[in-house]
Amino acid sequence: MSKARRSVTPEDRYSIVQEAIRDGHAEISRKYNLSPSLLRKWRLKYLSKGKEGLKDSYSRVDPQLRALEEENERLKRIVAKQALELEIKSELLKKTPIHARRS
Known part of the structure; x- marks a missing residue:
């Protein structure tokens, strides 16, 4: 029970x-x-x-506010991932020679 x-x-x-x-x-x-x-x-x-x-000793969190905070965290992770990808691509472009050898 x-x-x-x-x-x-x-x-x-x-x-x-x-x-x-x-x-x-x-x-x-x-x-x-x-x-x-x-x-x-x-x-x-x-x-x-x-x-x-x-009264309750803990504060209740509004479910709508909690959903917005979760979405905000998800979007922050996406932006961080994209920034990392851009940084890696720019580093790779710096290392790649501009003129490719032609044979």
Whole structure:
């Protein structure tokens, strides 16, 4: 049985923590199917930093921005490859004599 990853917003976390403080941790853990340690961690974050402590600690990257960054990297690689090819061709032309021997 696979566990699906849940997404809980900071507002939901706040309301769950408030409910747990009011009604008790064990009951709320069962109600929302959360582990008691996770609920305890949220409560400690709330008590130390307030409502701001319940926000995600990592910044979410916009999928459109990520796609643009990947395309940018791909284009940079293409330009670098073309520049290398041009440099090699120019070096080869410098080494090749202009007048070919005719026999």
